[in-house]
Amino acid sequence: MATWLALVLGIVLLSGCATVANPDPRDPLESYNRSMTNFNEQVDAMVLKPVAIAYKDVTPAPVRTGVSNFFANLSDVWSFVNNVLQLRGEAAASTFMRVNVNTFFGLGGILDVASELGIDRYRQDFGLTLGRWGVNTGPYLVLPILGPSTVRDTFALPIDMKGNLVSYVDPVSARNSLYALRAVEVRSNLLRAGNVLDSAALDKYSFTRDVFLQVRSQAGESQSVQAQEDRNANDGVLPPEPPPAK
Numbered sequence: 001m002a003t004w005l006a007l008v009l010g011i012v013l014l015s016g017c018a019t020v021a022n023p024d025p026r027d028p029l030e031s032y033n034r035s036m037t038n039f040n041e042q043v044d045a046m047v048l049k050p051v052a053i054a055y056k057d058v059t060p061a062p063v064r065t066g067v068s069n070f071f072a073n074l075s076d077v078w079s080f081v082n083n084v085l086q087l088r089g090e091a092a093a094s095t096f097m098r099v100n101v102n103t104f105f106g107l108g109g110i111l112d113v114a115s116e117l118g119i120d121r122y123r124q125d126f127g128l129t130l131g132r133w134g135v136n137t138g139p140y141l142v143l144p145i146l147g148p149s150t151v152r153d154t155f156a157l158p159i160d161m162k163g164n165l166v167s168y169v170d171p172v173s174a175r176n177s178l179y180a181l182r183a184v185e186v187r188s189n190l191l192r193a194g195n196v197l198d199s200a201a202l203d204k205y206s207f208t209r210d211v212f213l214q215v216r217s218q219a220g221e222s223q224s225v226q227a228q229e230d231r232n233a234n235d236g237v238l239p240p241e242p243p244p245a246k
Helices: 001-013 030-058 061-085 090-104 126-134 151-162 172-189 191-200 204-219 225-229
Strands: 139-143 147-152
Touching: 001 147, 030 139, 030 172, 030 191, 061 090, 061 126, 061 172, 090 172, 126 147, 126 151, 126 204, 147 151, 147 204, 172 191, 191 204
Parallel strands: none
Antiparallel strands: 139 147
């Protein structure tokens, strides 16, 4: 993973020489980012989107919902760790309850019993944990295949991948199958949003960048723990994942 990150950052530095007129100060690598966005969109159009559409067409909605719930329950474990690292006591307790309720009463997370009981979800990752303790997002950065990111989140990515419980599944074939299923499930959930974005945004790249940076910067400023706790409990928390596409 360290080699992969070094390669990506090397490409960024090499392509950073190219400039665009009136660059956004948050996006000094816009020339590279737009090129990588075009590459990702081509991969999406040729592979990811067709597979996601087929998955949606052949898989019953209750099954897709169960798949989404299962992976969301796994991600809640890492959210719990990051809520603890951020000293968010209420959020950590709520997330701990969600994982236990959904794991033991929701058939391993296939059923989202916790939401039915009104237990809130507080989605977090290590990038937001760094932001909680004063690390700014840094410039916008589009990664190959993975899409929108920031310099901060790119350096946090190896830690986040270690926190993904799927990475500990054996054998490797089963692990890769889960990775593939998760990718298809996420892409299928974004089909409707993608269609709206295609028809509504004059510049899809700028719109995506601005929304992404707004979300990721929520926990980007250094503040005292008590001052942060006095703010809205959901500040610095990732927004809910889109529901499974119908």
